[in-house]
Amino acid sequence: MEVDNDEYFKSYEDLDIHELMLKDKPRNEAYRNAIMSNKKVFENSYVLDVGSGTGILSIFAAQAGAKKVFAVEASKLADLSREIVKENNFEDVIEVVNCKIEDFKLPETIDKVDIIISEWMGFYLLHESMLDSVLLARERFLRPGGLMFPDKAIIYISPCKLPSLFDDWENVSGIKMTKFAKQLRAQKSSKPEIQTIKNDDLLSEDTVMAFLDLNDVSSSELDLFEFNEVLVAKNSGNFQGMCIWFDVLFPSNDHEVILSTHPKDEPTHWKQTIIPLPSNIEFLEESYPIAFKLIIQRNPEHFRRYNILLEILDPESEDVQHPLPCDCNLTKCILTKAHLASLANQNNFENA
Template structure:
């Protein structure tokens, strides 16, 4: 998908319908903007990828003196109608342009954007937001959101693989194995229930939107040792993200796509393993995960998961798995703690 195809895809109103019906998404942005009304009052705001204009309207409602709503697709025509419908056509200026081609008459105090894609980075607008920040944001200006975090955890996905034993009296397990093989070649966007997460989540990547560069999100590789918090079928690696907004008075607002939180249109992303493994509670699960920007399309990323042997990789100092070496470390730590308290 090249740039023209990407922007044309956002002319499909069904995409905007899905986003506008995503209550956790909309509520998080509205609360973050209204909680920071003192910072927005009388200020200049840039909305990158404004879509139908809802975030621009939120900013105008919070007292922004001027909002530049930049939208590359023809949905900008709808944004103008929505903005006029809400009585803010004197405050919000809609600009039908790629942000990279946009010319503004001034720098702005605040950038707001809903740029996130599946697992945060896939087909997202992060590069465009970084470009806008470097070109248009005043020093010390605010970013909404200002940081984002990607998490991963081993999981089972029974909704995909565990219902094929009896299809009206016919076993289709051989079909399910073919389905698993096919699914292991590309990430799947599915809802993963919190009870199907097999271990505590690990941070894959933390992004500070105020400082991150495009090069820093070209790719990364991490290695994790997760410890199963329950017995279950280890069938894949689940990815999700959170975004945090600036705050000066209240607790920071966080938009979360985690399995335990209300479902969003992003759901979760699962990298399915070609074979499943039955794990027991406290079993170590070792894996390496890499994300690299696709050369043929910089808006997409290639994901690779490598299953590792837990006995052959270094465990964290306080690993709680059931391997002998980790049990001995915990025993030594407990003994040291007791001796220290006895002194």
Template sequence: MLSNYFTEYENLEIHELMLKDRPRQEAYYNAIVKNKELFKDKVVLDVGAGTGILSAFCAQAGARLVYAVEASNLATRVALDLIEENGLTETVKVIHSQIEEFVLPATAEKVDIIVSEWMGFYLLHEGMLDSVLYARDHFLKPDGQLFPSECTIFVAPCAVPSLFDYWQNVDGVKMEQFAKKLRLQKSTRPEIIHLKPNDLLHEGIVFHWMNLLDVDSKDLDEIRFKEVVSTQFAGKHQGFCIWFDVRFPGEEAITLSTSPLAPESHWKQCVVVLPEENCEHLEENSPVAFTILMKRNPNDARKYNLEVELLDPNVEEHPVPCSCHMTKCILTEAHLKMMDTS
């Protein structure tokens, strides 16, 4: 019996949303079809093939054989039709199975490439990366490649005007008290929203980086990060914005970014909203000290709990050099400049 996770993906509107996401589509198309030399005559495994469009890209790029493995009934309802409609049945084999139950044909070698669109909100939501790593460990040749191959999670202090500023004047009516109650109701989980570039107080720092050829599933159970960051822009500090980039192999080195600075995608950004009493206006070069914890939910391995704690920047150790306006950092930076010129 399929879990709710797989049956939810039988809703075609979910796939409509992803297929109309141009940054997503263009990144995968360019990474695969514009790197034909990597796919020519290769055997490919598409993990969580969905509608089958990535498998079709691989066939168009010259793959000799593609295993399109899809756990939901979408495999027989949609993917088979897509492969037949495009005349690719000789190359693409649609297989209705969870990847953990998939078995290569007895005479088959391991695959040259694994392709998958596994990313969820803040990268790891939905826990599908575990299935990709299982496929890597069981089906990928030692010198095989993963598409995508690297991923980076970023974090930045930010403003959240849709939860704060909007309610100061709604058609001439103040709704501050309603906004406080709304933020309290929303405080139990992160917000998945689109931020504008000028909502960021910093362009973003690397929270976590992974090479998917090396990472282990156990490494995904808990990711902890601690930093003091100096704001690059003045603004209201109302939360922390989390987003991700993934990078594909190939000469063109295609990157798919979900940053507020990049074209909008269906992943949007993940924002952990600060409690009311911690929100303040920060000037440029203000230090923000914090820890962030991304931990797998013990009751649902496909979800994560996100926790952010504000720390005292007067107590915490700052990076060197640090561009914040605290005296010790100004003096350190000046000393480093003198050393460089001497």
């Protein structure tokens, strides 16, 4: 576990990674808007920035009027962060601390902080497992009633088309390359693909796979996510993979700020996480049911990694539970939906 940690922190000394994040406008603007729209809670507050990196979030907090910001960064990037803080004239407000959050201690004069800020999200939200460090900081350092920025996270899933892995190989300068595409997909099957897909390539409506409230979720709850569902195609097309993305939400009374990685929104460096199928299931018509089981489980040997298992199920199997009512085109669901509608109409008539 320690080796895994050391490799993780060292990787964040690569400035190319931070260049990618600093050029991610939706990411930066979401945090800036969330913090600046909550100036009243940041004014004269004690703030802890977990995994502060270049220090940009700490500077936002200082600009919002924080009394003191503790920017905790485990990698050697902390040295550069101090220079950036000084460059922006906040060295009297922001203290950059070069250590792991597990080793951090507040000054004796400060019992708890008022706010924790962190950009902890990885691909499909969970990759890298930095959220565990944020939750540890919450337990150790956040006062009762203190705020988390962000404070909620949602993982979404949808079946999708993947023309870049399937259809685009039908004609390569007049040559069919479908056999190459098949081998390419087999090579990519060992891990999810990170790519940007079009909103039109989603085959169903957004479906929530997991909801995390950062105010009370525990680290153990992050070990396993199991999703067994029947989704209904809202668009026709080739079923070629599953698409996963996430939103994070920030505390707000009036001005809601959401950082979304949905395909319809401005692209971020997280893009979307794609689980490609080895082959087309079949061309799906609108209202066709898609049954599947998805397991995202923490790797027992590398706690910052997750294993992902996708199993496509037969939607007509007796073991597959359809939602009630279900909008799919299977006869049993059509009849069930009609029966439920009839009962509802009867109840309305009797109550009239």
